[in-house]
Amino acid sequence: KQxxxxxxxxxxxxxxxxxxxxxxxxxxxxxxxxxxxxxxxKGLTSLLLIQSSQREQTSxxxxxxxxxxxxRSTLYIAASQPGDSATYLCAVRPLGSGNTGKLIxxxxxxxxxxx
Amino acid sequence: xxxxxxxxxxxxxxMTNKKSLKCEQHxxxxxxxxxxxxxxxxxxxxxxxSYEKLSINESVPSRFSPECPNSSLLNLHxxxxxxxxxxxxxxxxxxxxxxxxRETQYFGPGTRLLxx
Numbered sequence: 001k002q003x004x005x006x007x008x009x010x011x012x013x014x015x016x017x018x019x020x021x022x023x024x025x026x027x028x029x030x031x032x033x034x035x036x037x038x039x040x041x042k043g044l045t046s047l048l049l050i051q052s053s054q055r056e057q058t059s060x061x062x063x064x065x066x067x068x069x070x071x072r073s074t075l076y077i078a079a080s081q082p083g084d085s086a087t088y089l090c091a092v093r094p095l096g097s098g099n100t101g102k103l104i105x106x107x108x109x110x111x112x113x114x115x
Numbered sequence: 116x117x118x119x120x121x122x123x124x125x126x127x128x129x130m131t132n133k134k135s136l137k138c139e140q141h142x143x144x145x146x147x148x149x150x151x152x153x154x155x156x157x158x159x160x161x162x163x164x165s166y167e168k169l170s171i172n173e174s175v176p177s178r179f180s181p182e183c184p185n186s187s188l189l190n191l192h193x194x195x196x197x198x199x200x201x202x203x204x205x206x207x208x209x210x211x212x213x214x215x216x217r218e219t220q221y222f223g224p225g226t227r228l229l230x231x
Contacts, residue, residue: 032217032218034219034220036222041203041225041227042224042225043119043121043205043222043223043224043225044158044205044207044220044222045222046219046220046221046222049217049219051217089157089158091157093218100146100163100165100170100171101146101148101163101165101209101211101218101220102160102163102171103160103220105157105158106157107156107157108157
């Protein structure tokens with residue numbers, strides 16, 4: 001059974017720091033891994049999607065890497081800003097999901113960036 | 116346009132009420148999803164519709180009844196809910212069957228449900 005774990009559960013950093021969020025998964029048989037951002041009481045915003053054949057994806061100050069063989073992904077945020085404060089969720093789409101698009105989510109990392 | 120809309124934003128209902136949540140997307144996506152999210156927890160998948168057919172029901176109680184009237188709309192009918200069903204209900208949509216697993220799920224803002 002696929003399990004997704006995110007460490008740490010919470011993180012507080014001063015503005016301007018570079019930081020790394022971690023995600024691990026137990027079964028490497030995946031279609032893709034996605035990183036989402038969620039602001040309190042809001043829906044999820046897709047940040048980056050890494051296909052199983054890819055090693056990394058970049059968008060602006062965000063860089064996500066995927067090491068499928070070791071079951072790990074990291075989300076790197078450069079030059080953090082208070083507006084980056086949110087909960088970050090990673091999710092994998094198992095190979096067995098077929099066309100259903102089913103995602104397995106981690107518990108999330110809640111990030112606070114202090115001015 | 117990458118928007119998924121959900122109505123209502125907030126809903127308070129009694130345990131004997133019948134209500135419906137609505138979700139709409141105009142991105143041409145043929146997969147639509149309902150998730151339930153409790154405070155400080157990740158979303159839990161409830162239902163998946165693929166090409167307007169129910170493809171996943173994650174053992175959800177029958178007091179939740181999904182409906183997909185067409186490729187743009189998804190409803191969740193609620194009846195005889197319990198207080199523990201209070202949560203944020205999220206709708207999402209995605210394309211289906213893209214090569215290499217490139218389907219991104221786009222989420223709506225959610226409906227905050229309170230059952231009294």
